[in-house]
Amino acid sequence: MAGGAQQDNDEEITGINVTPLVDIVLVLLIIFMVTANFIVRETVEVDLPRAANGGETVQGLVNVVIDKEGKIFFDGTEVPEDELSRKVSEAVAKDKDTRAIISADQTLPYGRVMHLIDVVKGQGIAKFALNIQKDAAPAPAAAPASP
Numbered sequence: 001m002a003g004g005a006q007q008d009n010d011e012e013i014t015g016i017n018v019t020p021l022v023d024i025v026l027v028l029l030i031i032f033m034v035t036a037n038f039i040v041r042e043t044v045e046v047d048l049p050r051a052a053n054g055g056e057t058v059q060g061l062v063n064v065v066i067d068k069e070g071k072i073f074f075d076g077t078e079v080p081e082d083e084l085s086r087k088v089s090e091a092v093a094k095d096k097d098t099r100a101i102i103s104a105d106q107t108l109p110y111g112r113v114m115h116l117i118d119v120v121k122g123q124g125i126a127k128f129a130l131n132i133q134k135d136a137a138p139a140p141a142a143a144p145a146s147p
Helices: 019-039 081-094 110-122
Strands: 061-066 072-074 099-104 128-130
Touching (some): 061 081, 061 110, 072 081, 099 110
Parallel strands (some): 061 099, 099 128
Antiparallel strands (some): 061 072
């Protein structure tokens, strides 16, 4: 028997080694930081209505579309601009929290789209969303013309 190598197991532990705990926490932090980039999705933030139940929606929603010829459609039916104002005001009269989704062809002038937004907002719709289609890759910039 080796008399000097024997330890007494009845001694109290007076210190706690926190090094393994710190190592594990740092590894978890690094894993979280690396995977956080994969969790985040690219989105365009719009204020869309929410429904509490799967049945009837809580808030009204109207769709306003301008095609490339400049024709205006309200909920799928073609309407002149003055009738659009009347239909939007009727929708607001039914539900003051009515919201609009505005879709416009990308070839239309900016001023025409802004005029449509002005007409919709002028009838009392304060919240609206602009409908977009996400591209897979950004469009390349046009190269300057050579002299």
